Structure formats: C-alpha cells, structure tokens
Amino acid sequence: MLLDSLPVICYAKCDPSTKAFLQRSVDSFSSVFNEWDLKNDDLSITGRIVRKFKNQQRHFIHFRQLCQLERRIRKASTGRAQFCVRHVMRCLVDVAEPDRCFSRNVVDFLLLALNTWHNEVLVIRSLAESCWKNCDRQMLTGHFVKLATLIMIVLSRLLILSEKSIASSVELYNSTIILRPQVPNVGVVVDYLHDLPPKLNYISTISLNLRCVAALNLPIKDDDKTSAATPIRRPSNSISALHSEMTKKPKKQATSVSVTPSNRQTPPVNGKIKNRVSERKEL
Secondary structure, eight states: OOSSSOOOOOEEEOOHHHHHHHHHHHHHHHHHHTTOOTTSHHHHHHHHHHHHHHHHHTTSHHHHHHHHHHHHHHHHHHSHHHHHHHHHHHHHHHOOOTTEEEOHHHHHHHHHHHHHHHHHHHHHHHHHHHHHHHHHHHHHHTSSHHHHHHHHHHHHHHHHHHHHHHHHHHHHHHHHHHHGGGSOOOSSOOOOOSSOOSOOOOOOOSOOOTTTTGGGTOOOOHHHHHHSOOOOOOOHHHHHHHHHHHHOOOOOOOOOOOOOTTTOOOOOOOHHHHHHHHHHHHO
16 A cells, blocks of 8 residues: 555544553653654755765765665655654644544554655665675775765664664554554544554664663664673772783893802912012011
C-alpha cells in the first residue's frame, strides 16, 4: 500500500489507558523526529558543503556519496513519509478528550508511514558509514584534508542522529502494533498492513562508547556490555611508580674497592735507596 492518499480521520471512543499509552509513545518519538528539519545545523551544513564544493570535488567518491546522502536527508526531512507521520501525530494532539482516539485505519496508516520513514533512515545510516570509510581513505592521501575532516565531523553527528531515530521508530512501531487490536474501527476497513512486518528489530551497526551515549537511552545488547572495556583503578602513586620503573634504564654497577690499612700495599723499594737513607742518618 502506498502513501499517495491520506486516510479519513475518524475518531471513536476507546479506553483512556489506551489513549494515554499511545500519546506517551508518540511524544517520546516526536522529540527525535522533530530534529529531522532542514533548519537543523547538522543537516543544513551538509547542504552547504555540497553546494559550495560540488564543482571542485565531484570526481571524488567520498564527495559523490555525500551528495547522495544530502538528497536522502532532504527526502527524510520533507518527503511523503515524513509528512504522513507528522499529519497523524498532529491529529492525535488535536483530540482533547481522554476517552477518544482515532480509528484503527488511521493507526494502520501511521504504521505504514512509520515503516517507510524507518527504511529511509536506514539508507541514510548506510550511506553515512560508507562515506566515512572513503573519507578516511582520502585522509591518507594528504589532499583536501581539512574538507575531509569537516565532512567526517558532520557524518559523526548524522550517525548518532540516525541511531537515535531508528531506535525510536522501532520502539513506536512495536508498541503501536501491539496496541492496535484495542483501538476500535469506524467505517470501511482498509488493509494497510498487507506488506508490513509484524515486528521491527533494532540492529546497531556502529560501535558507540557507552559513556558518551548514555544520555541517548539506546537499547544495548548483552554482548556489548560484556565486551566493553572496564578500566583498571589504581592509586595515582602506584601508577607513577609503575611508570618510573618501566621507563628507568638499568645503570651499570661500578665495582668499588674498599681501601683499608690491611689491604694497603706498599710499593717495592730499591736496595740502593735504603743504603743512602741509612748513611744520611749516620751523618
């Protein structure tokens, strides 16, 4: 099913807990979803780099991938899937009654639009990873190093944003599809879930530092927790002593000979010198 036509927004009575759960899920997703705006600094800088250096850098593979990434970002920020998701979320906010929610057809349409937008962000993450690798190879050549560094800085922000968006969309999709049978239907049933998966899985393809991304609340596998390096805590004095022992070179031990009266040796004296000394004493 395509997103060409918007569904008829119909409202029906539902359980207040169902409405509250759906509202909380949408609110948590909208905090990340609203960052996909062309006025965002990270997304706007990507477009400026492409427009400024397109004639000069269009032959390099990393810059061609950056151009593809910029087109995908514009599609995810202003495309049809983004418009449909935002339209349904706005309709949910407009309902003030706690026991009224939109019909099941609108929920199915939200799942369809959310799955389409989720796939677009997956493509953005894949292009960002490939562009990062090619920028790393470009750095080894020594040419246009400053531009490659700027592109890698923007890519790092895009990778984090895509990871957050994928995790949030998977959480909203799985929670909404479980809640779907509790939402009543009004009017003719439209089959929006014909080609949709029953569940989405979050698979992280980039290695993140757990301390740096702790505030993002990303789902972490058990393997990542066990493979994370645990720091060894030592006192500062033991670390400095260990460092000094490793860096200190062994000195050559000098052989010292203790001079004592018993070990002192007198040089041999000639016999003629003894006779002269004795003659002087007699005189």
